[in-house]
Amino acid sequence: MKKDMNKEPEKESRLLESGFKLFINKGFQDTSIQEIVDDAGVAKGTFYTYFKDKYDIRNKLIAKKSNKLFNDAYKKLKKTDINKLDEQVIFIVDYIINYLEKNKLLLQFISKNLSWGIYTKTINELYQKNETENNTILELFLNGIKEQNIKLENPEVTLYMIIELVSSTCFNSILYKEPLPINEFKPYLYNEIRKLIND
């Protein structure tokens, strides 16, 4: 039987899932590779056929989980009839915020371990290997601008600022209720997104 290249090997998945479970529950630093392989029910050596080291599995986990969340939001949007660009962006942001609010452990893991440089590098590597879907948000954004005749001097920069603003502020708002609990914070944030897109 020919190997299905679209599926990641079963043991790699098991390692990823065990790693995620342990990182979430015990923290990254306090989880050893031995614990991960024990939990996954594979031998130590197998770990090293799929990952370079503990940092590698962490980076891949963050990239995969974040990317999945993002693509889910995008798919959901396509089922609605929201057509104004700013509201489309806010829909996606809102979906992601609500998801993370219900999955604070995931958010905690991402926010404690994510740094942008590593994230973009990892996403890019996975994308090269066809292991993740592509940057749909940028396409959506550029299409919306064209169709709706929105004037933006530099749309990539605008989108980039929105993404950064959302990710950096929401983490703290959800996890630490700083500077405001997320539900109070949302109006400010969404207002800012509208300004960024429409002004």
Add this chain to the structure above:
Amino acid sequence: MKKDMNKEPEKESRLLESGFKLFINKGFQDTSIQEIVDDAGVAKGTFYTYFKDKYDIRNKLIAKKSNKLFNDAYKKLKKTDINKLDEQVIFIVDYIINYLEKNKLLLQFISKNLSWGIYTKTINELYQKNETENNTILELFLNGIKEQNIKLENPEVTLYMIIELVSSTCFNSILYKEPLPINEFKPYLYNEIRKLIND
């Protein structure tokens, strides 16, 4: 002789400086505690009287370096006659950006290792122990708003969004020229700051 509580013990400083030097040059992961103590010329055990582990010294380094940079910018501002709030904030931001541009290794270290949760936690701990100056930016901001009769629904939130936007975007703009090299990026960013404060 009575111990001077305002000075951190000499060996702690030496460890911090050695740690910084090694983290910058070899990277955090590739630096061992043994190397740090060798470089600082102290025994292994001494490390553990000042720091819990390698993560602890890293967090304290980031907190101290970031805080110093911030306070330097603030002191410099006080020597100017800039009096409009938005321009004051932009002055500080500009000072910090220029500094980091000239010290990319420091920026790289911060951006690779900083996560906001850990940063605020560490700053807070150091502040409790009087090992760092306080949050002057918030005072400046609140004073400016009062004096200049600026109407902001929630100034803390506005300032917070500015800080987040600046830190998250500038890292990438300086280090990776993404989405634009920092000098092209600045106008967008400063424009955004003005909008946040004045709209």
Add this chain to the structure above:
DNA sequence: ACACAAAAATGACTAAAAGTCAATATTTTT
């Protein structure tokens, strides 16, 4: 269906780094 080759998996092993602590040195207090 079998032999053969290639890839994946194993876990005992080595190497490296973390972290401890009883002994010693230094500093502070009385």
Add this chain to the structure above:
DNA sequence: AAAAATATTGACTTTTAGTCATTTTTGTGT
């Protein structure tokens, strides 16, 4: 200047990472 408190040491133990010769599984050609 003795006693008490604090800081420092580095040999040692423990923990964890990472390797690799061997075995098992999977895929391919005849």
